[in-house]
Amino acid sequence: MHKKSIVELSASLAKAEISSVELTQHYLKRIKQYNKNLNAFITVIEEQAMQQARLADQRRAKQEYVTPLTGIPIAHKDIFSTKDVLTSCGSRMLSNYIPPYNASIVEKLQDAGMVLLGKTNMDEFAMGSSNENSYYGSVRNPWNPDYVPGGSSGGSAAAVASRIIPCATGTDTGGSIRQPASLCGITGLKPTYGRLSRHGMIAYASSLDSGGILTGNAEDTALLFNYLACFDPKDSTSIQQPTPDYTAKLNQPLDKLRIGIPTEYLAHDLNPDVLNALEQAKSIFLSMGVTFKSISLPHTHLAIPVYYLVSCAECASNLARYDGVRYGYRCKHPKDLTDLYFRSRSEGFGSEVKRRILAGTYTLSGSSYDTHYRRVKRMRHVISNDYQNAFKEVDVILGPTAPTPAFRLGEKLKDPITMYLSDIFTVSNNLAGVPGISIPAGFSSNLPIGIQITGNHFTEAKLLNIAHQFQQQTDWHKRIPEQFA
Amino acid sequence: MTEIKETTVRKIAHAARINLSDEEFHSYSEALQNMFNLAEQLEREDSLGISQMAHPFEPASLTRDDVVHPEKDVDKFHRLTPYFSQGFYEVPAIIEEPS
Numbered sequence: 001m002h003k004k005s006i007v008e009l010s011a012s013l014a015k016a017e018i019s020s021v022e023l024t025q026h027y028l029k030r031i032k033q034y035n036k037n038l039n040a041f042i043t044v045i046e047e048q049a050m051q052q053a054r055l056a057d058q059r060r061a062k063q064e065y066v067t068p069l070t071g072i073p074i075a076h077k078d079i080f081s082t083k084d085v086l087t088s089c090g091s092r093m094l095s096n097y098i099p100p101y102n103a104s105i106v107e108k109l110q111d112a113g114m115v116l117l118g119k120t121n122m123d124e125f126a127m128g129s130s131n132e133n134s135y136y137g138s139v140r141n142p143w144n145p146d147y148v149p150g151g152s153s154g155g156s157a158a159a160v161a162s163r164i165i166p167c168a169t170g171t172d173t174g175g176s177i178r179q180p181a182s183l184c185g186i187t188g189l190k191p192t193y194g195r196l197s198r199h200g201m202i203a204y205a206s207s208l209d210s211g212g213i214l215t216g217n218a219e220d221t222a223l224l225f226n227y228l229a230c231f232d233p234k235d236s237t238s239i240q241q242p243t244p245d246y247t248a249k250l251n252q253p254l255d256k257l258r259i260g261i262p263t264e265y266l267a268h269d270l271n272p273d274v275l276n277a278l279e280q281a282k283s284i285f286l287s288m289g290v291t292f293k294s295i296s297l298p299h300t301h302l303a304i305p306v307y308y309l310v311s312c313a314e315c316a317s318n319l320a321r322y323d324g325v326r327y328g329y330r331c332k333h334p335k336d337l338t339d340l341y342f343r344s345r346s347e348g349f350g351s352e353v354k355r356r357i358l359a360g361t362y363t364l365s366g367s368s369y370d371t372h373y374r375r376v377k378r379m380r381h382v383i384s385n386d387y388q389n390a391f392k393e394v395d396v397i398l399g400p401t402a403p404t405p406a407f408r409l410g411e412k413l414k415d416p417i418t419m420y421l422s423d424i425f426t427v428s429n430n431l432a433g434v435p436g437i438s439i440p441a442g443f444s445s446n447l448p449i450g451i452q453i454t455g456n457h458f459t460e461a462k463l464l465n466i467a468h469q470f471q472q473q474t475d476w477h478k479r480i481p482e483q484f485a
Numbered sequence: 486m487t488e489i490k491e492t493t494v495r496k497i498a499h500a501a502r503i504n505l506s507d508e509e510f511h512s513y514s515e516a517l518q519n520m521f522n523l524a525e526q527l528e529r530e531d532s533l534g535i536s537q538m539a540h541p542f543e544p545a546s547l548t549r550d551d552v553v554h555p556e557k558d559v560d561k562f563h564r565l566t567p568y569f570s571q572g573f574y575e576v577p578a579i580i581e582e583p584s
């Protein structure tokens with residue numbers, strides 16, 4: 001069952017070849033068997049999942065409120081609030097937080113009849129590119145357990161890649177869906193900013209955070225996206241715009257498509273296997289009649305400092321709410337209110353989170369606000385303009401998702417700057433608010449390589465069409481690590 | 486070049502309400518210095534005359550009807566902490582009780 005796509009599983013459920021109860025049991029069994037080594041899940045809700053599966057089967061039997069997703073298992077990144085289910089955000093600070101409400105994304109997929117199996121591991125407060133910053137321990141890459149799965153949605157990516165769950169939600173502030181999707185050999189979509197509701201999604205950097213999904217292929221992503229994309233009055237940054245049927249144009253030919261490859265991406269110190277995978281992908285697209293053009297995103301080199309200063313500033317502001325008073329971790333026996341604040345925050349946050357809070361507090365302080373923050377916001381505009389100029393010449397932009405395949409656990413942990421640079425090709429999308437999708441496109445020493453397709457705002461249907469057409473010509477997305485086959 | 490001084494790190498840690506051990510203090514000081522060294526290249530860019538971008542889109546001013554929606558179960562928020570009683574969140578005493 002786990003080798004089938006969501007579209008195939010949905011067809012099997014519709015024909016009553018399998019039941020949701022059987023499907024849920026199958027995945028719960030796989031989670032039990034493999035999660036100990038992967039550490040992809042923080043919480044598994046076996047009883048509630050079986051209850052939802054039985055309900056889904058009843059709905060199908062009575063043909064009541066049935067959607068193509070009814071009875072399909074899913075996991076949510078532990079950043080999405082789930083009513084009565086622990087939502088830790090990978091942090092000690094929220095290790096006791098049981099939300100009294102669902103995030104809008106959770107609610108929508110629940111309404112569609114999906115069965116929630118549990119919550120996936122992640123870098124603390126979504127801050128990290130390797131999933132080594134979780135209070136619940138590192139997640140391991142299913143292709144090689146000595147390597148990182150990427151981050152921050154590393155638990156979701158590892159779980160989908162090992163087929164212990166058919167799909168999972170994630171969030172992407174600077175590449176946190178696309179980079180782990182690339183490092184684990186799966187498909188990850190970061191939508192246009194505001195296309196998916198942020199209501200109930202724990203905030204890291206509010207002007208950059210996007211919810212999204214990780215699946216085995218673009219067709220499954222399109223199916224899920226149909227149920228996620230909409231305006232949400234509970235999120236003031238949600239976009240009030242009609243949503244198309246994202247599955248409708250998957251089979252459109254690509255012969256009129258113009259793809260741009262930024263010269264700056266090729267000038268970067270790329271791993272040779274990543275460059276080779278990009279060249280191979282280009283050949284496949286050329287055989288489909290696509291036109292290629294060399295373009296420029298001239299401020300690519302500034303994306304990392306701009307991204308980190310913006311995100312740290314917003315992080316310092318957002319995480320100021322964790323004071324140990326109304327919810328979350330509270331230190332033991334505080335001697336006064338000041339001690340309560342200081343010790344709750346110092347003991348509750350991990351080192352990467354504290355590092356970013358300090359960087360953000362500095363960025364927003366006194367004279368630094370003028371010298372750094374204002375300048376950074378102007379440069380963000382420049383980077384965004386680069387995209388708009390590029391989209392006058394081409395329809396989409398192709399590049400590597402990450403400069404290298406997965407790296408070894410611990411390899412970059414002591415050097416934050418090197419770790420931050422692994423996001424060089426993903427952070428700009430978040431600064432400009434444009435969508436991007438990472439799809440598998442090759443291997444390097446049995447570790448997956450992903451390529452990223454970036455479109456202008458609200459072009460998710462086009463990105464899914466391109467990704468789907470690529471996946472009709474390749475089988476990278478069908479490969480499963482041997483021990484999980 | 487932006488030099489992050491020892492006193493600055495201590496000041497921002499205080500502003501952020503975070504205690505730092507000596508070891509943390511040294512590693513964070515170094516990391517902050519490295520981060521702002523990386524940001525130094527921004528200073529070489531001419532950005533004057535470019536408007537600031539705080540958000541990918543101009544935030545829409547959403548409004549809703551000015552109607553009271555009574556929360557049915559306020560207790561569910563209070564239950565998030567064991568330190569809530571008689572309508573108040575409990576914290577250490579701020580003002581000493583009169584003797």
